Amino acid sequence: MRDIAVIGVGMIKWGELWEKSLRDMIVEAGLLALDDAGIDHVDSIVVGCMSSGLFNGQEHLDSLVADYLGQTPIPAARVESACASGGLALRTGFAQVASGLADVVLVGGVEKMTDVSGSEATYALGTAADQEYECFHGATFPGLYALMACAHMEKYGTTRKQMAMVAVKNHDNGSMNPNAQYPFKICVDAVLESVMVADPLRILDCSPITDGAAALVICPLEMAKRLKKPLVKITASAMATDTIALSGRREITWIESAYQASKKAYEMAGKRPQDMHVIEVHDCFTIAEIMVMEAIGLVEKGQGGPAVEAGLTSLGGKFPVNTSGGLKSKGHPVGATGVAQAIEIVKQLREEAGPRQVKGAKVGMTQNMGGSGGTSVVHIFERG
Amino acid sequence: MRDIAVIGVGMIKWGELWEKSLRDMIVEAGLLALDDAGIDHVDSIVVGCMSSGLFNGQEHLDSLVADYLGQTPIPAARVESACASGGLALRTGFAQVASGLADVVLVGGVEKMTDVSGSEATYALGTAADQEYECFHGATFPGLYALMACAHMEKYGTTRKQMAMVAVKNHDNGSMNPNAQYPFKICVDAVLESVMVADPLRILDCSPITDGAAALVICPLEMAKRLKKPLVKITASAMATDTIALSGRREITWIESAYQASKKAYEMAGKRPQDMHVIEVHDCFTIAEIMVMEAIGLVEKGQGGPAVEAGLTSLGGKFPVNTSGGLKSKGHPVGATGVAQAIEIVKQLREEAGPRQVKGAKVGMTQNMGGSGGTSVVHIFERG
Numbered sequence: 001m002r003d004i005a006v007i008g009v010g011m012i013k014w015g016e017l018w019e020k021s022l023r024d025m026i027v028e029a030g031l032l033a034l035d036d037a038g039i040d041h042v043d044s045i046v047v048g049c050m051s052s053g054l055f056n057g058q059e060h061l062d063s064l065v066a067d068y069l070g071q072t073p074i075p076a077a078r079v080e081s082a083c084a085s086g087g088l089a090l091r092t093g094f095a096q097v098a099s100g101l102a103d104v105v106l107v108g109g110v111e112k113m114t115d116v117s118g119s120e121a122t123y124a125l126g127t128a129a130d131q132e133y134e135c136f137h138g139a140t141f142p143g144l145y146a147l148m149a150c151a152h153m154e155k156y157g158t159t160r161k162q163m164a165m166v167a168v169k170n171h172d173n174g175s176m177n178p179n180a181q182y183p184f185k186i187c188v189d190a191v192l193e194s195v196m197v198a199d200p201l202r203i204l205d206c207s208p209i210t211d212g213a214a215a216l217v218i219c220p221l222e223m224a225k226r227l228k229k230p231l232v233k234i235t236a237s238a239m240a241t242d243t244i245a246l247s248g249r250r251e252i253t254w255i256e257s258a259y260q261a262s263k264k265a266y267e268m269a270g271k272r273p274q275d276m277h278v279i280e281v282h283d284c285f286t287i288a289e290i291m292v293m294e295a296i297g298l299v300e301k302g303q304g305g306p307a308v309e310a311g312l313t314s315l316g317g318k319f320p321v322n323t324s325g326g327l328k329s330k331g332h333p334v335g336a337t338g339v340a341q342a343i344e345i346v347k348q349l350r351e352e353a354g355p356r357q358v359k360g361a362k363v364g365m366t367q368n369m370g371g372s373g374g375t376s377v378v379h380i381f382e383r384g
Numbered sequence: 385m386r387d388i389a390v391i392g393v394g395m396i397k398w399g400e401l402w403e404k405s406l407r408d409m410i411v412e413a414g415l416l417a418l419d420d421a422g423i424d425h426v427d428s429i430v431v432g433c434m435s436s437g438l439f440n441g442q443e444h445l446d447s448l449v450a451d452y453l454g455q456t457p458i459p460a461a462r463v464e465s466a467c468a469s470g471g472l473a474l475r476t477g478f479a480q481v482a483s484g485l486a487d488v489v490l491v492g493g494v495e496k497m498t499d500v501s502g503s504e505a506t507y508a509l510g511t512a513a514d515q516e517y518e519c520f521h522g523a524t525f526p527g528l529y530a531l532m533a534c535a536h537m538e539k540y541g542t543t544r545k546q547m548a549m550v551a552v553k554n555h556d557n558g559s560m561n562p563n564a565q566y567p568f569k570i571c572v573d574a575v576l577e578s579v580m581v582a583d584p585l586r587i588l589d590c591s592p593i594t595d596g597a598a599a600l601v602i603c604p605l606e607m608a609k610r611l612k613k614p615l616v617k618i619t620a621s622a623m624a625t626d627t628i629a630l631s632g633r634r635e636i637t638w639i640e641s642a643y644q645a646s647k648k649a650y651e652m653a654g655k656r657p658q659d660m661h662v663i664e665v666h667d668c669f670t671i672a673e674i675m676v677m678e679a680i681g682l683v684e685k686g687q688g689g690p691a692v693e694a695g696l697t698s699l700g701g702k703f704p705v706n707t708s709g710g711l712k713s714k715g716h717p718v719g720a721t722g723v724a725q726a727i728e729i730v731k732q733l734r735e736e737a738g739p740r741q742v743k744g745a746k747v748g749m750t751q752n753m754g755g756s757g758g759t760s761v762v763h764i765f766e767r768g
Contacts, residue, residue, distance in 0.1 A: 001484045021516065052511075053437040057519065059511040060466035063758030066625035067632065073644040075623035076759070077472055078464045082444035088461055092476060099483035100385045101621070127436075127443040132405065135441065237485070239459035241450035248451065260457040374447030375460070 001098045005224035005384065006232045007217050008037025009343040014181045014212035014331040016114045022056050025213035026110040027068045029336075033106060033215035034069075038227070042217065044102035045069070045076040048089030048109040049335035054124040056112055065108065075102070082128030083284060085109065086214070086338025087239070087368030087377030093218055094237040094379075103223060108215040109339035121209050125334070128371040130245035142206060142285070144246055144372045146198035149287035152253045153200065156302030158290060160200055164191035165308050166286035167204050167328050173315060174325020176356040181210050181331030191286075205286040207326075212333030214340040221384070230350040231384025235271075236365075237377075238264035244374040253302075255288075257376035258295035258367055265365065265378040266297075273297035277361040278348045279319055280341035282369035282376075283326040289313075292367055293321065296378070315356060323348060323356045338368035342379060349383045385482045389608035389768065390616045391601050392421025393727040398565045398596035398715040400498045406440050409597035410494040411452045413720075417490060417599035418453075422611070426601065428486035429453070429460040432473030432493040433719035438508040440496050449492065459486070466512030467668060469493065470598070470722025471623070471752030471761030477602055478621040487607060492599040493723035505593050509718070512755040514629035526590055526669070528630055528756045530582035533671035536637045537584065540686030542674060544584055548575035549692050550670040551588050551712050557699060558709020560740040565594050565715030575670075589670040591710075596717030598724040605768070614734040615768025620652035621761075628758040637686075639672075641760035642679035642751055649749065649762040650681075657681035661745040662732045663703055664725035666753035666760075667710040673697075676751055677705065680762070699740060707732060707740045722752035726763060733767045 010032025012025060020028075026047065034040060047065050052058045062076035081088040086109035093105040113121055126135040129144060152158045168188055174180040191204040224231055240260035246252050266272060273296060281296070283289035290304030298319050299307045307313065313321035324330050324344035327337060345364035347353045362383045369376050394416025396409060404412075410431065418424060431449050436442045446460035465472040470493035477489040497505055510519040513528060536542045552572055558564040575588040608615055624644035630636050650656060657680060665680070667673035674688030682703050683691045691697065697705035708714050708728035711721060729748035731737045746767045753760050 023516075051437045051443050053435045053508070056515060057507070057511050058515040059435050059464055060513075060628060060755050060758055062465050062472075063625050063628040063754060064514070067627045067629075067758070072626050073624040073641060075475075075645075076465075076625050077476065077623075079476075080443055080462045080464060081446050081460075088446075091459075092461065092463075092479075095476075095479040095483045095485050098485065099479045101479050101482065123441070124437070127441050129444075130448070131440065131442040132407075239461075240457040241447050241460050242456050243451045244444060244447040245451075257457060261459075370447060371444050374444055374451070 003221035004094055004097050004218050004234045005221045006346050007219055007224050007227055007229060008033045009216045009346050010036055011179055011214035011340055011343055013179045014210050014333060017211040022052060022058060022110060022112040023064060023068050026065055026108050029213035029215040030069050030106055030108055033217050037217040042071060042104045042106040044074055044096055044105045045071060046089045046093040046105060046107050047078045048085035048338060049078060049111060050080055050082055050085045051124045051127060055116055081375045082370035083334050084338055084368045084370035084375045084377045085335040089339060090342055090379060091237045091239055091377055094234060097218055097220060104219045106215060106217055107339060109336035110213040111333035111335040112211050113209045113333060114211050133245050142198035142201055145285040145287055146201045147246060148252050149200050152287060155253050158305035160192060161188060162305035162309050163205055163286040164188045166283060166289045167191050169314050170283060170322050170326035170328040173323050173356055174329025177325045177330060180325045180329050181208060182329050201285055207284045207328050207332035210331030210333040212331055212336045214336045214343055216339060216343060232346050232349045233382045233384050234379055235382050236265035236268035236380035238268060239377045241375050242373055244371060246372055255291050255295040255373040257373050258292050261376040261378040262296040265380050269380040271380060275363055276365050278323055278345060278358045278364040279321045280324060280344050281321055281367045283322055283328050284332060296367055320358045323358060338377060341366040341368055345381045349381055387605035388478055388481050388602055388618045389605045390730050391603055391608050391611055391613060392417045393600045393730050394420055395563055395598035395724055395727055397563045398594050398717060401595040406436060406442060406494060406496040407448060407452050410449055410492050413597035413599040414453050414490055414492055417601050421601040426455060426488045426490045428458055428480055428489045429455060430473045430477040430489060430491050431462045432469035432722060433462060433495060434464055434466055434469045435508045435511060439500055465759045466754035467718050468722055468752045468754035468759045468761050469719040473723060474726055474763060475621045475623055475761055478618060481602055481604060488603045490599060490601055491723060493720035494597040495717035495719040496595050497593045497717060498595050517629050526582040526585055529669040529671055530585045531630060532636050533584050536671060539637050542689035544576060545572060546689035546693050547589055547670040548572045550667060550673045551575050553698050554667060554706050554710035554712040557707050557740055558713025561709045561714060564709045564713050565592060566713050585669055591668045591712050591716035594715030594717040596715055596720045598720045598727055600723060600727060616730050616733045617766045617768050618763055619766050620649035620764035622648035622652060623761045625759050626757055628755060630756055639675050639679040639757040641757050642676050645760040645762040646680040649764050653764040655764060659747050660749050662707055662729060662742045662748040663705045664708060664728050665705055665751045667706055667712050668716060680751055704742050707742060722761060725750040725752055729765045733765055
């Protein structure tokens with residue numbers, strides 16, 4: 001298996017982008033990544049997107065993106081793993097380069113979510129859950145995570161305030177990210193008093209509906225060494241699955257897929273959780289960040305809430321988590337999220353993260369999650 | 385890059401399967417493939433599916449399939465390239481095994497198309513075309529291929545009868561395939577007199593709406609050699625893209641993506657078109673088979689029609705094409721089609737194709753196509 005490096009990154013400012021179409025966004029992000037890499041041609045494209053069929057009436061994104069980026073006839077692929085589609089795209093590109101099927105691969109992620117009504121968006125997002133045994137009976141995504149939150153509060157004493165502090169921390173970080181959808185600070189009271197979505201989760205516990213795209217370029221490490229950029233290696237790419245429905249889990253307070261994927265990633269990279277200098281996790285809801293912190297081994301089971309309260313995951317804490325602002329503040333254009341997580345880590349390891357830079361960051365990781373934890377994709381990056 | 389072999393294949397009988405859900409079908413096909421391989425565990429799953437979001441309100445198939453096949457927590461992926469999703473799934477699994485990220489991979493394909501109305505199915509299939517520049521203006525898939533058919537008839541003198549003979553040949557073959565949706569013969573007059581869909585294409589020129597699933601198991605060649613089955617190697621895996629919209633093409637009588645993908649595949653395998661003993665191509669419409677024959681080099685440009693009329697591609701001809709019955713007779717559950725094409729070639733090379741066996745077949749290929757040719761995936765298989 002060949003060693004792999006990231007040589008270019010690009011993302012557009014996320015938000016409600018009424019003036020930009022699906023193809024506009026991914027092309028813009030792709031061109032930014034190519035420009036950052038200093039190249040104008042790649043051998044292959046992989047695009048992560050969850051549900052462009054339901055959101056935009058457009059599948060076949062591999063052809064569309066290769067076409068609109070002027071890269072035909074190169075091979076391309078669209079991959080989908082619900083909210084982990086971006087992470088899966090990176091892993092799919094990783095396999096192509098590792099195998100030698102391609103040298104230089106553009107990995108993109110995109111979702112255009114604001115062209116449909118709120119109820120249509122809720123339906124589309126629900127397709128990440130078990131349609132027949134969850135959604136059909138009325139479950140929504142906030143509803144599923146609310147069940148997990150209630151169970152976590154009951155079992156471990158996790159508090160509403162601790163969950164709110166996840167949102168506050170991520171908005172603190174996001175306020176320093178010019179590409180974030182909501183680049184402003186919020187306070188604990190604002191979260192606690194915001195409108196209820198699914199008890200105990202309020203609107204400021206939830207990641208937003210977002211239009212956005214992100215892209216990066218990977219290639220064999222030996223090729224990357226010839227460039228003048230700071231070298232960022234991908235030293236682990238791992239994925240794991242779990243039951244798609246919550247009802248199949250042994251316990252709903254634990255994200256087994258994140259545990260399994262991170263375990264494999266740590267083995268692959270020869271690292272431990274405590275070796276991580278900067279970490280992006282999938283905070284689709286505040287409770288998700290707390291549960292993932294536990295599953296990937298940053299803290300013991302049940303200790304996620306107190307750890308957030310103690311500042312462990314704040315910028316300047318032991319484990320800075322979601323320095324980009326996370327899904328909460330940066331936004332969550334589903335298919336683009338996993339790619340943008342990787343971009344944040346690359347920027348941190350290159351020391352290009354500006355006011356949110358983690359000083360001396362040499363090792364970082366991303367955890368991208370599909371559905372209520374049915375899939376997790378974990379990557380580890382190291383400064384070369 | 386490691387050499388790769390197919391060690392198990394499985395598909396269910398295709399049709400309008402009112403009594404089977406999406407998950408029922410892919411699990412059944414998956415279990416058949418595992419059983420054929422003589423194993424009960426794999427390292428990774430890749431599922432090809434075009435539009436389960438629009439057809440079934442269910443995305444996140446990687447989690448669903450790993451879950452319902454009892455394979456969690458292994459990694460899984462869902463890939464989409466419109467009607468080439470199955471071929472892309474095989475190529476994605478190929479990259480995983482070639483890179484060493486996985487040893488034994490289950491590659492599946494599935495589509496459950498009959499749970500929606502005809503107009504909803506037409507809309508869903510249209511998402512393989514350019515939504516903004518084709519579908520929005522009223523184009524349907526039969527309409528796009530009708531444009532190509534008219535141009536081919538005008539430029540090369542291809543006749544309605546030649547197109548009809550593609551359907552007749554494929555039904556002849558499909559009548560010997562117990563898993564085909566329409567396992568019966570038809571005659572030229574039946575095609576020519578069938579109801580018009582998009583002039584000049586009539587209903588019997590079109591592949592049907594189908595529920596179906598198919599799966600196969602691949603692993604490193606060295607591992608496959610230890611099994612007692614006839615050895616079938618995958619000696620090439622190639623893909624190419626073209627503009628998603630017909631309007632972007634230099635000529636609409638030529639499928640550039642099939643030409644590019646087959647060219648790369650021939651190079652990778654060290655083979656020429658004339659080395660192929662059995663070939664499955666993407667006959668979503670009769671004209672598509674004629675155009676693909678030309679693009680992959682079985683005949684010269686414009687000679688597809690006369691070649692079919694002369695029996696070149698019939699069972700017993702020089703290049704037996706679509707011995708399985710093709711999409712026309714076997715059915716076209718979009719995401720499953722590319723996987724089922726590979727299964728037919730494996731069965732032919734193992735000499736398990738029964739009455740439709742091509743005697744002494746040692747080398748075969750598949751060509752799976754997305755949209756109106758926006759993508760093509762080509763694989764070459766050889767008896768070990």
